[in-house]
Amino acid sequence: MATPMSAEQFAAALRAEGITVVEVGDWPHHNRNTKGPWGPVHGVMIHHTVTSGTTNTVGIVRDGYSGLPGPLCHGMIAKNGTVHLIGYGRANHAGLGDPDVLAAVIAEKPVPHDDEATVDGNRAFYGFECENLGDGNDPWPPEQLEAIERTAAALCRHHGWDALSVIGHLEWQPGKVDPRGFTMDSMRARIAGRLGTKPAPTPLPRPKPPTIDLSKLREAARTNPGMKGTPCTYEGVRIWEAALVDEGLLAKKRLDGHFGTDTKTATSEWQERLGYRGRQPGQPADGIPGPDSARRLAARHGFKVVA
Template structure:
């Protein structure tokens, strides 16, 4: 049982454990504190999102959806192992759960099976949503699992908790199955091992951001006047198409590195989302990347733009 960390201490705890942290908007002040108390905190809860695409997943967890306002957690752990902070304070993630489970977490002893839903978990737990479809088939990449281990370790280390202060949503609320497909035994073993060692002396280095050359991308888009998908050799097309897939604008099977018809149409939709239109009334945006729309896409998906 503990007083919640300040937002700054929470961030430092994660970074000191070597995590790559992305601060999203006004996360420090984005919460549901007006709807109920936040704290004392008793543990860390892990969920899966049932969503696909990092940008879309982070956006949903930050904003919520009809009937369940955001934030839906404190942090989103995407498949690349990054931790996106979307809120701090009370968050709509745990819901009502079992009082016997809470008592076991507080005492750091073996948990009973959950069979009641009477205690407000949003008050008592830090919550992390993990990008995963939750169908038992969607993989858990090594980078994502390592981030889950480090998130749990960071908060347990900061509060002086053992691994028994970490739990899954399925351990808390009857009927829940998340995080489905995650090897929880492996996670607990690795957390226990990390807690027995000193934290890293410095965060892991942030990976270099890809750079897309606008002129090369436009050249790829104009390779075939009929937009028939003529093969191109510019590697930046794959980075660009991956971002469009994440935005839900391009089917993954069509992200083949060829700036063809589907990519042009997806680009047009992205431009229109930003308010651009064709030259004539009712005409769609042209689907040829421009500097402003490309920069905005890069800001959301971790790449830079030159030319």
């Protein structure tokens, strides 16, 4: 049992463990505290997202969806090992769970089988969503597994907990399968090993910035831009759209991975900010990303563009 650490302590503990942290918006004040208590905390819970694409995943866990408002976790652990801080306080991640499991976590004993859901877990656990499709086939990169290990160890270290204070969602609530693709026993063994060392003996490598292939992006922009609901499978479109959202040129609800009319219009407006115009007098810029407009947007938003 412990009083939750402050948001500042939370971020500092992760960084002290050698984790690369990205702070998403006003995360320290993004929570569900008006809907119920937050704390005392007893442990750390690990989930998978059933999503792909870091930009898309951050948006989902921050905002939630119909019937389950965000934040859906305190941090989202991306494939590259970056931890995105999403919210702080009560979050919609754990739901109701088994009281015998909670008692075991508090006593730092192996958890029993979960067979009921009657205890509020959102007040009692720090929650981390991990970017993965959760189908048993989507890989867990080594840097992501190490980030999960370091993240859980950081919070255990702060509170004086051992590795038995870290559980998976599948151990808390009947019917849940997450995280799928590694076992919680293997993760707890890793965490226990790390807790036997000083914090961050070596930092994780700094993640590489995401990269957009300009030719694929241009192809997406030229392919049926007026057709609604026809998603482009190229992940670079979401990265591009997220930058346009941050520039105030594209509505957040249009960040859907489809280079449709709205995205093309927003791109045109970005090009016009840079001084570009259409070929005919009075004609707007064409909205097809070019090398200069793409690289200048990339420079402002932390991604790279390759031809």
